[in-house]
Amino acid sequence: MAAEKGFEPPPDVLIVGAGASGAVAAVRLAEAGFRVVCLEQGDWPDYSRARAGQPDFELTSGATWAWDPNVRNAPGDYPVEESESDITALMWNGVGGGTVVYAAHWQRSMPSDFRVRSLDGIADDWPFTYEDLEPFYVRVERDWGVSGLAGDTAFPPGEGPPMPPVPLSRLGRRVAEAHNRLGWHWWPGPNAIATRPYGRLSACVQWAACLWGCPEGAKASVDRTHWPVATERGVTLLTRCRVRRLLVGPDGLVEGAVYVDPDGAEHQQRAAVTILCANGIGTPRLLLLSADDRRPDGLANSSGLVGRRLMMHPFGTVVGLFEEDLGSWQGVWGQHLHSLEFYETDASRGFARGAKWGLQPTGGPLSATASFPWGPENPIWGPGFHERLRARLGRSAMWGIIAEDLPEEANRVTLDPLRSDRFGIPAARLRYRLSENSRRLVAFHQARARESLAAAGAYETVVAPFIRATGWHLLGTAVMGEDPERSVVDQWGRAHDVPNLFVYDGSVWPTSSGMNPTATIAAFALRAVEHLIEHRRDQRGAP
Amino acid sequence: MSREVSAEDRATLAALADVLIPAGQGAPSASEAGAAGPWLDEVLRLRPDLGEPLAAILAAARGAEPAAAVAGLQAEQPAAFDALAAVVAGAYFLHPEVSRAIGYPGQQRRPIVPEEPPDFEQDGLLASVLARGPIYRPTPGREP
Numbered sequence: 001m002a003a004e005k006g007f008e009p010p011p012d013v014l015i016v017g018a019g020a021s022g023a024v025a026a027v028r029l030a031e032a033g034f035r036v037v038c039l040e041q042g043d044w045p046d047y048s049r050a051r052a053g054q055p056d057f058e059l060t061s062g063a064t065w066a067w068d069p070n071v072r073n074a075p076g077d078y079p080v081e082e083s084e085s086d087i088t089a090l091m092w093n094g095v096g097g098g099t100v101v102y103a104a105h106w107q108r109s110m111p112s113d114f115r116v117r118s119l120d121g122i123a124d125d126w127p128f129t130y131e132d133l134e135p136f137y138v139r140v141e142r143d144w145g146v147s148g149l150a151g152d153t154a155f156p157p158g159e160g161p162p163m164p165p166v167p168l169s170r171l172g173r174r175v176a177e178a179h180n181r182l183g184w185h186w187w188p189g190p191n192a193i194a195t196r197p198y199g200r201l202s203a204c205v206q207w208a209a210c211l212w213g214c215p216e217g218a219k220a221s222v223d224r225t226h227w228p229v230a231t232e233r234g235v236t237l238l239t240r241c242r243v244r245r246l247l248v249g250p251d252g253l254v255e256g257a258v259y260v261d262p263d264g265a266e267h268q269q270r271a272a273v274t275i276l277c278a279n280g281i282g283t284p285r286l287l288l289l290s291a292d293d294r295r296p297d298g299l300a301n302s303s304g305l306v307g308r309r310l311m312m313h314p315f316g317t318v319v320g321l322f323e324e325d326l327g328s329w330q331g332v333w334g335q336h337l338h339s340l341e342f343y344e345t346d347a348s349r350g351f352a353r354g355a356k357w358g359l360q361p362t363g364g365p366l367s368a369t370a371s372f373p374w375g376p377e378n379p380i381w382g383p384g385f386h387e388r389l390r391a392r393l394g395r396s397a398m399w400g401i402i403a404e405d406l407p408e409e410a411n412r413v414t415l416d417p418l419r420s421d422r423f424g425i426p427a428a429r430l431r432y433r434l435s436e437n438s439r440r441l442v443a444f445h446q447a448r449a450r451e452s453l454a455a456a457g458a459y460e461t462v463v464a465p466f467i468r469a470t471g472w473h474l475l476g477t478a479v480m481g482e483d484p485e486r487s488v489v490d491q492w493g494r495a496h497d498v499p500n501l502f503v504y505d506g507s508v509w510p511t512s513s514g515m516n517p518t519a520t521i522a523a524f525a526l527r528a529v530e531h532l533i534e535h536r537r538d539q540r541g542a543p
Numbered sequence: 544m545s546r547e548v549s550a551e552d553r554a555t556l557a558a559l560a561d562v563l564i565p566a567g568q569g570a571p572s573a574s575e576a577g578a579a580g581p582w583l584d585e586v587l588r589l590r591p592d593l594g595e596p597l598a599a600i601l602a603a604a605r606g607a608e609p610a611a612a613v614a615g616l617q618a619e620q621p622a623a624f625d626a627l628a629a630v631v632a633g634a635y636f637l638h639p640e641v642s643r644a645i646g647y648p649g650q651q652r653r654p655i656v657p658e659e660p661p662d663f664e665q666d667g668l669l670a671s672v673l674a675r676g677p678i679y680r681p682t683p684g685r686e687p
Contacts, residue, residue, distance in 0.1 A: 052650045055642075056589050059633040063590060111682040118683050129682045149663065153672055154679050156687075167655060168662045176663075180671045185678055188663045195655050206653040330653055344680050365647050369632045371625060376617070381628070386568035389645060 011035040011236070012541070014256050014271035016243050016286065018042075019097015020518055021504035021525035022277030023226035024140065028526065030233035032533045037269055038235060039259050041242040042076025042094025045213055045223055052209035052216075058366035061212035065101055068469055069093060075240065075262070079427035080281060081416040082468075086434045087312045089281055089471040095239060096223030097279065099518065102472070103400075104192040104210050104219050105335050105358050106146045107515035108137050108155060108523075112344060116511045120345050120352050123406050124510040127482055127491035128527075134158055136523040144220040144522065145198040148190030154340040163195045166204065171326040171397040172336030175359055178456035179339060189335035189358065192220035192518070200224055208361045210333045219334075241267075244425055246274060246290040246299055246501070254299070254501040255542040260423045272541030273532070275493075275502040277525070280310065280474030283507040284413045285428045287478065300478070300495035305488050307414055307477050309407035310432055311512035315470035316355070316401035316442045317373045318449035319362060320458030325394050331361045335400070342448055343514060351440040353404040355514040357449060360398045368392040373464030397456075399449040402473075403442045404514035406435065413477050473517050478507035493528040499540050504528055548587070552601045553579045558609040559600075560631040570644040573635050582634035590633065596626035 013029055015022045018040035029036045049064045051057040067090035069077035076093040092100045111130040116123045134156070141161040150160025165188035168176060172189075179186040193210070194201035204218040217224055231237055240262040247255040247268065256270035276283045284307035290299035298306050335358030343354040362368070368389055369380050380388040416429035450461040480503075481487025484496035489508055495501040504525040506517050513520070532539065548556075560573035576582065587594050600623055604612040616624040635641055642649065663669055681687065 053652065055637055055639075055649060056585075057650055059586065059629075059637070060589050063592060110679050111685070112680040115682055119680060129685065131682060131685055151673070153675065153677050156677075156679070156681065164657070164661060165663065167658075173662065173668070176668055180668070183671070183675070185672060185675075187669075187672065204655055206655065207650050209650065329647070330650065340678065344678070364650065365636045365642075365645060366629075366632055369628060371621070371628075376621060379617075381563045381613075381617075383565060383567070385564050386570050386645075390568070393645065393647060 010256065010270035010272065011037045012272050014039065014269055014274045015277055016257060016274070017097065017277035017279065017282060017505065018095045018227060018237060019277060019279065019505070020099050020222055020521050022097070022275070023222035023230065024522050024525040025275055025277065025504055025529040026230040026235045027226050027233070028529045028533065030230055030235045036235040037271065038237045039241045039243055039257065039269060040095055040237060040239050042074065043239050044095045045100045047213055047215060050209065050213035050215035052207035057209070058364050061209070065212040067092070067101055078421040078425065079419050081419055081427050081429040085430040085432040086468065087314065087432055087471040088468045089312065089430060089474055090469065091279055091281070091474065095227055095237065096221045098472070099221035100213060100223060101211055102518060103333055103335070103516070105338070105516040106141070106148065106161070106190040106192045106519050107338070107356060109513040109515050109520050110154060110340070110343065111156065113511065113513040113515070122352055124481065126510050127480060130156065133520070133523050133527060136527045137519060140519070140522040140526055144192050144225050145194045145201045146190060146192050146220065147195040149188045152187040154185060154187065154343065161190060163198060165189060166191055166193060166195055166332045166334060166336060169327070169331050169336050170324070171328050172359055174322070174456040175397065175452065176337060178452060179341070182452070182455055184339060184341040184452065186337050186339045189337045191332060191334045193332055193334050194218045194220065200228065204332060206330050206332060208329060208331050208333045208363070242423060242425070243286055244289065244423070246286060248290065248292065248295070248299060249542055252498060253540065253542045254498050264423060270542065273500045273502065273539065275504055277505045279505050280477045280507045281413050281428045281430070283503055283505055284477040285415065288415050289425065300488055300497045300501055302497050303485055303488055305409070305479055308409045308412045309476040309479050310411040310413055310430065311405045311407060311476040311509070312432060312471040313473040313512060314403040314405055314434055314438045314442050316403060316446050316449070317464035318399045318401070318446055318453060319373050319462045319464065320397050320453030320456065321391055321460040322395050322397070322458055324457070326397060328361045328394050328397055329364045333360055335359055339452070342445060349444055351437045351444065353406065353441065353514060355401045355403040355441060355445045357445070358400045360400050362392070362396040362398050365389060365393055372467055373398060374462060375465045378462055397453065399452065401442070401445045401449060402514050402516060403438060403445065404512050405438050407476050407479070407511060408435065473506065473512070475506040475509040475512045475517060478503045479510050480508040481510060492531045500542060502528065502532070548583060551605070553583070555601045555605050556583065559604060559613055559627065562609045562613045563628060563631050564635055570641060573631050576635050576638045576641050578631050578634035582637045583630070585637055586630055586634045593626055593630050596623055597630050599623070600627050
């Protein structure tokens, strides 16, 4: 029998996971007077190990801030078996979640992203529209500290983010001018990066280190923007506490969770309401781990869709080489600008849906020698080393292409029958195959991105080789919808089967968009938690 | 691999390293820059995870013709090749003279200085984007 621990009486809400969605929920619940406990399996990020400006920056950052939990193997991680997956999952298990190492590209989804079935006749519509979510985008952009420019012609008119955009820089200006000549869309990059001192954030100093722990405190990651606020307002955040399974009462309500502390001791944390914010792999893993005799297929899984419809965004990269010194090891990483020129479906292209492009720097000298994005067939080594190095270093720019993948039930997260984490909890197992639509989509966008960079003056363009380690965005595995037979949760994140269990992370996405997802994850969480707060009198809770 | 790398292993590494990074354009070769000497030790201190793959590479390459050994790794063992490249280039770029020779001062603090007008407004840069008008498909029923 697991020991009861602290927090009597039990809190109103248990949140599992201290990433983006958990942070948004925790702050609002605390503001509304709820008593909240959050269980986070990892720890706070150690920014003393963020090395921008130090000679070993490039050498150590990739290992210290490794994005693949199987590579990092930190105490907060669990194994992800992915031998049957074309893409490997990337995540940060700790306070801040993926925002600790994300590129902070802050992309709202477009109106068509919420209406894929209605507009394109495929996949599913979301149970709400862009217009329903828009006020929440505006608010989370203020809460996080987003920079950008209102009036982007790829979105309906409305209020923009609170800070002006990051500089275009020389490389951005070149590409902007080229797109003007081509008649292609571009817009100053929206980023969760402070361009002025803003709340708890410092102003960006363009280390181009966003992906490896911002040493400046300028990138909006929720360990900096939200969790200090939440804990000051009374939220109890327990780090290095891993949930083993959810507790389910005889009435079918979830009563909290069983978790393992850093010493391996088991405890129960009870709560009236439980919210899963554990990402598109962690959340279905927990629901599947919570199977029992009455629910042999897992908790909240009468639809059979828990873990299915995994979407991870195939990722394309195209680099251009320029004669001009663009100083492109500095800047934001982050995006200087974005283009949504080819985002909307055009049936004549031979595939459905599209992708967003973000223009990025290319890093320092060690990055210039790496097989990604430069490709093993594009070697730098040997007699031409110094010429090639100088051609790449500071004289290159890169489009990162976020390609929409469509939901397929065969792409899924299950429990691994063999492997487990250090506490004996089964690992997650992925099965994910790229569809023909995705392959065509990525190839089309790579070709257009080459044209973009060539028009900007690149004398050579390189399409990065396909690599598996691009699964930044973990979406779709506890899909929301109106029909309990065809979805796991409703539009408020409430499980159809369990009225006091909620999912707020990217698991709920019916389709993946072709955007970096954090803006929509945050806006969804805010909309959902405010609905929960507003309807607190009607909310059933565990006894 | 322990941090005490034998002289024989250093000699093997120096030969492989110079296949990857020969001298040129005023910059030293990898071995001349100490990529098998003090900067190797620094790499292994900073990245102990590279020690084991490096030891395996050097054991296999001992006595082999360096260019053939490098080519073999590149063709047949891409992960091992990447580890070798990370060690050699990682050590090479730690040397301050190399940084000077290639014109890389390291990442520097560059505060964003507000421009007036901001860069995206200079020379009417956004004018043609704005003139084109909306490019998104509206929510059905919410068309403007």
